[in-house]
Amino acid sequence: MMLEKGLEEKTFYLNLGPQHPSTHGVLRIVLEMDGEFIVTADPVIGYGHRAHEKMAELRTYQQYLPNMGRVDYLHALAYNQCYCMAVEKLAGIVVPERAEFIRVITSELNRISSHLLWFGAYLLDLGAFTPFLYCFDDREQILDLLDRLTGSRLTYCFYRFGGVPVDIDDDFIAGCRAFIQRLRSRWDDYDNLVTKNVIFIHRTRDVGILPPELALKYGVTGPTLRGSGIPYDIRKSEPFSVYPLFDFEIPIGERGDVLDRYLVRLREMEQSLRIIEQALDKLPAGPIMAEKVPKRLKPPEGEVYTAVETARGEFGIYLVSKGDVKPYRVKLRVPCFSNLSVLPELIKDTMVADAVAILGSIDLVIPEIDR
Amino acid sequence: MQFLLAEGARLGLSLIGVISLVAVNALFLIWMERKVSAHIQLRPGPMEVGFHGALQTIADALKLIGKELITPEDVDKLIYLLAPIVMFLPVLVSFLVIPFSPTLLIRDLNVGVLLIFAFSTLTVLAILMAGWASNNKYALLGAIRSVAQNVAYEIPLLLTAMSIIIMAGSFQPSVIVAQQGLVWNIFVQPLAFILFIICGTAETNRAPFDIPEAESELVAGFHTEYSGMRFAIFFLAEYTNMFIVSAVATIFFLGGWQGPFLPPVVWFLLKVYALIFLMMWFRWTFPRLRFDQLITFAWKILIPLSLVNLIVTAFVLKLVR
Numbered sequence: 001m002m003l004e005k006g007l008e009e010k011t012f013y014l015n016l017g018p019q020h021p022s023t024h025g026v027l028r029i030v031l032e033m034d035g036e037f038i039v040t041a042d043p044v045i046g047y048g049h050r051a052h053e054k055m056a057e058l059r060t061y062q063q064y065l066p067n068m069g070r071v072d073y074l075h076a077l078a079y080n081q082c083y084c085m086a087v088e089k090l091a092g093i094v095v096p097e098r099a100e101f102i103r104v105i106t107s108e109l110n111r112i113s114s115h116l117l118w119f120g121a122y123l124l125d126l127g128a129f130t131p132f133l134y135c136f137d138d139r140e141q142i143l144d145l146l147d148r149l150t151g152s153r154l155t156y157c158f159y160r161f162g163g164v165p166v167d168i169d170d171d172f173i174a175g176c177r178a179f180i181q182r183l184r185s186r187w188d189d190y191d192n193l194v195t196k197n198v199i200f201i202h203r204t205r206d207v208g209i210l211p212p213e214l215a216l217k218y219g220v221t222g223p224t225l226r227g228s229g230i231p232y233d234i235r236k237s238e239p240f241s242v243y244p245l246f247d248f249e250i251p252i253g254e255r256g257d258v259l260d261r262y263l264v265r266l267r268e269m270e271q272s273l274r275i276i277e278q279a280l281d282k283l284p285a286g287p288i289m290a291e292k293v294p295k296r297l298k299p300p301e302g303e304v305y306t307a308v309e310t311a312r313g314e315f316g317i318y319l320v321s322k323g324d325v326k327p328y329r330v331k332l333r334v335p336c337f338s339n340l341s342v343l344p345e346l347i348k349d350t351m352v353a354d355a356v357a358i359l360g361s362i363d364l365v366i367p368e369i370d371r
Numbered sequence: 372m373q374f375l376l377a378e379g380a381r382l383g384l385s386l387i388g389v390i391s392l393v394a395v396n397a398l399f400l401i402w403m404e405r406k407v408s409a410h411i412q413l414r415p416g417p418m419e420v421g422f423h424g425a426l427q428t429i430a431d432a433l434k435l436i437g438k439e440l441i442t443p444e445d446v447d448k449l450i451y452l453l454a455p456i457v458m459f460l461p462v463l464v465s466f467l468v469i470p471f472s473p474t475l476l477i478r479d480l481n482v483g484v485l486l487i488f489a490f491s492t493l494t495v496l497a498i499l500m501a502g503w504a505s506n507n508k509y510a511l512l513g514a515i516r517s518v519a520q521n522v523a524y525e526i527p528l529l530l531t532a533m534s535i536i537i538m539a540g541s542f543q544p545s546v547i548v549a550q551q552g553l554v555w556n557i558f559v560q561p562l563a564f565i566l567f568i569i570c571g572t573a574e575t576n577r578a579p580f581d582i583p584e585a586e587s588e589l590v591a592g593f594h595t596e597y598s599g600m601r602f603a604i605f606f607l608a609e610y611t612n613m614f615i616v617s618a619v620a621t622i623f624f625l626g627g628w629q630g631p632f633l634p635p636v637v638w639f640l641l642k643v644y645a646l647i648f649l650m651m652w653f654r655w656t657f658p659r660l661r662f663d664q665l666i667t668f669a670w671k672i673l674i675p676l677s678l679v680n681l682i683v684t685a686f687v688l689k690l691v692r
Contacts, residue, residue, distance in 0.1 A: 137413055352589070
């Protein structure tokens with residue numbers, strides 16, 4: 001009787017975003033809350049929609065290249081690479097080996113910088129401010145290296161159809177080796193400051209467990225999938241570029257919780273260092289651009305799909321050509337869109353603090369979801 | 372008549388002294404926090420205004436005074452406006468009984484310690500008022516968390532305080548200091564000191580216990596809707612609370628004003644600021660606890676430990692005396 005007179009339990013709605021410190025972009029999540037607990041979660045996307053796919057249809061192949069640095073600004077070079085691979089495959093351009101090596105070195109550097117930024121921002125989500133500035137200090141070294149080579153620090157537009165425009169010099173190679181040494185010496189600091197911290201372990205162990213079946217059902221890729229124990233990495237499973245030449249491992253987690261995803265990313269940075277090291281050792285001499293790439297590129301009629309492994313998962317481009325100077329249709333398969341779709345399942349019945357920890361562990365780049 | 376006049380003048384002077392101490396202390400602490408956090412994070416911190424940015428907080432305070440006071444729609448006006456005042460006033464009262472030196476104290480009350488604890492509890496009320504009146508869900512969640520947290524941490528705080536009080540046999544701060552002599556209580560009661568610092572950090576809502584204002588979860592928690600000077604008062608109260616908690620810890624565990632060579636006041640302030648530095652060090656090192664872990668930590672670890680500590684203290688004292 002009491003309940004009927006207005007004492008019934010009611011849930012309320014809480015808007016996490018679009019302006020919220022932890023969504024790292026304009027993502028909005030409508031949370032249905034029962035006190036501190038989340039009953040349902042509903043992500044609302046599209047605030048940063050820039051019509052990247054439509055833009056492709058209105059531009060020539062070359063003109064669309066800068067867009068690729070802006071879909072996912074944190075691992076822009078992988079997107080550069082995927083688009084170049086798609087066009088090269090379509091037009092039958094063969095990239096010289098040295099150019100492929102330079103692509104791999106720069107892309108892996110970019111991957112480390114993306115993971116470092118995630119590491120800092122994630123600890124910020126958990127309430128620890130200091131690691132953020134430590135990894136920005138490390139990330140700065142990568143940005144300086146890439147800045148000298150590519151001319152930009154964030155939205156790179158470096159690769160060209162048929163190779164790369166600038167060759168790497170001895171300074172760059174020396175800088176890379178110095179950076180590898182420096183970052184390796186930092187792992188202990190990170191472990192002591194964060195990974196071994198009791199509060200950190202309590203916040204992340206057994207939180208937001210993503211079972212492998214669920215991850216596969218939603219098409220989750222990248223470190224989020226590998227944290228659940230599935231060793232799916234395009235660099236190994238569908239090798240592209242010169243990755244088969246290098247010896248590296250695919251780190252995987254056991255439980256699929258937030259801590260596993262964290263550890264996978266940390267260990268991936270070490271593997272990226274290994275790849276860079278080997279690539280610098282094996283770097284072949286030769287040209288950096290393919291010969292005879294026409295200025296007015298008109299690939300023959302056809303369809304092509306290429307995929308690369310970005311810092312967040314599988315990024316694929318499906319490109320249809322009708323033999324024109326412009327693509328007929330470009331479809332971008334972005335990893336964060338699929339990774340975000342699993343979020344409501346993960347943050348159901350958790351507390352707000354856990355929701356923030358889980359949201360951060362998926363490593364979303366919001367403009368990439370909206371495209 | 373003469374007595375009344377003298378007392379009135381004394382109280383008036385004390386009030387002026389306390390208010391200026393609070394203001395200067397807050398300005399200094401905010402600058403210190405910036406510098407400490409900056410040096411922990413490999414950056415220089417404020418450097419532009421004054422020597423090594425010493426005047427930066429004054430510039431910021433002036434900016435805050437110049438800000439428009441925004442009152443959001445549909446707030447509970449009276450409570451919304453009262454909350455900053457309720458937050459700040461009890462803080463002033465606590466200064467009445469803190470002995471900075473054998474001679475420099477305003478009132479040497481025989482229940483001084485009780486007075487401090489009683490009034491510092493009132494800040495919870497202010498936080499609840501601010502969160503409730505703001506008509507904002509983040510603020511309300513922050514306020515709810517704050518109440519649960521403060522209730523949980525008040526108990527072990529008082530229990531550890533009790534173990535010191537029964538050693539001294541008095542609630543009078545000056546007696547507790549005088550009783551310690553050369554052997555400070557931190558050496559006699561190390562566990563109690565650790566417990567007290569943990570609870571004190573939680574009482575002042577500092578990281579890693581800053582969940583009522585957890586930025587990455589609740590934006591700014593209970594003071595999300597406050598701006599300008601109203602926000603500044605919450606800020607001021609937070610830093611003054613840090614000073615009070617550290618002052619009480621100094622009285623209880625670090626022998627208050629006692630120390631060789633330097634004047635007593637200097638020793639007292641040195642110890643207080645050393646403890647505050649410790650709290651800042653925590654904040655810039657640790658991640659934040661989750662709400663339920665925080666409460667579990669208080670009820671399952673801190674309260675049993677402080678109870679055991681209290682019982683052992685009482686038992687040993689019975690045997691010794």
